[in-house]
Amino acid sequence: GIQVEQSPPDLILQEGANSTLRCNFSDSVNNLQWFHQNPWGQLINLFYIPSGTKQNGRLSATTVATERYSLLYISSSQTTDSGVYFCAYPKDMRFGAGTRLTVKP
Amino acid sequence: DAGVTQSPTHLIKTRGQQVTLRCSPKSGHDTVSWYQQALGQGPQFIFQYYEEEERQRGNFPDRFSGHQFPNYSSELNVNALLLGDSALYLCASSVTGGELFFGEGSRLTVL
Numbered sequence: 001g002i003q004v005e006q007s008p009p010d011l012i013l014q015e016g017a018n019s020t021l022r023c024n025f026s027d028s029v030n031n032l033q034w035f036h037q038n039p040w041g042q043l044i045n046l047f048y049i050p051s052g053t054k055q056n057g058r059l060s061a062t063t064v065a066t067e068r069y070s071l072l073y074i075s076s077s078q079t080t081d082s083g084v085y086f087c088a089y090p091k092d093m094r095f096g097a098g099t100r101l102t103v104k105p
Numbered sequence: 106d107a108g109v110t111q112s113p114t115h116l117i118k119t120r121g122q123q124v125t126l127r128c129s130p131k132s133g134h135d136t137v138s139w140y141q142q143a144l145g146q147g148p149q150f151i152f153q154y155y156e157e158e159e160r161q162r163g164n165f166p167d168r169f170s171g172h173q174f175p176n177y178s179s180e181l182n183v184n185a186l187l188l189g190d191s192a193l194y195l196c197a198s199s200v201t202g203g204e205l206f207f208g209e210g211s212r213l214t215v216l
Contacts, residue, residue, distance in 0.1 A: 031202070031203075031204075033204060033205060035207075040209065041142070041193050041195075041209070041210045041212070042207065042208075042209045042210060043148075043195065043197075043207040045204070045205075045206065045207075048204040086147055086148070088148075088205070090199065090202070090203070090204065090205050091202060093138060093140075093150035093153065093161060093163065094150070095140075095147040095148045095149075095150075096147055097146065097147045098146075098147050
């Protein structure tokens with residue numbers, strides 16, 4: 001099955017800063033999801049993005065399936081953005097290990 | 106429209122016991138997948154059910170079993186609990202091959 005690698009594993013930002021999280025796949029993918037896990041453990045859907053770019057407020061995501069990666073952009077970060085971000089390949093049921101984001105006030 | 110619901114939210118068991126976790130999928134979804142998430146790790150795929158049959162299975166022992174009912178709801182059963190089974194168990198529903206939607210999870214502690 002496809003391997004999913006996320007980077008960086010940890011990221012610390014000051015409030016207001018921008019960040020880019022990366023997800024690499026070992027093979028080309030035809031669907032991909034980004035999640036934010038809240039402090040209570042629930043996985044919140046951010047993007048379902050097989051290819052191209054999508055935006056939702058301060059967040060946007062870009063997937064380049066042929067080059068086997070996806071990027072999650074967070075602009076003007078807020079303390080409420082803190083938590084763990086996961087990318088996943090639903091078809092293979094594979095998740096990355098996550099990026100733990102800490103936004104400091 | 107109710108999302109994915111899981112029960113119970115928390116439970117405590119002792120080693121050797123058995124546990125059953127339940128999941129009701131989002132309306133219109135026919136596929137249910139179960140994941141185990143240990144502290145500090147990403148979710149690990151246990152198995153997936155579609156049309157009341159196990160369609161895919163991850164690298165978990167036979168102590169982990171499941172069932173899907175005609176109304177698409179699902180159960181995860183774990184027998185002979187080990188301390189290492191302590192984790193957050195997540196249920197996701199989808200239409201086949203589509204976007205996953207997760208419930209709030211069931212947090213299992215094995216003493």
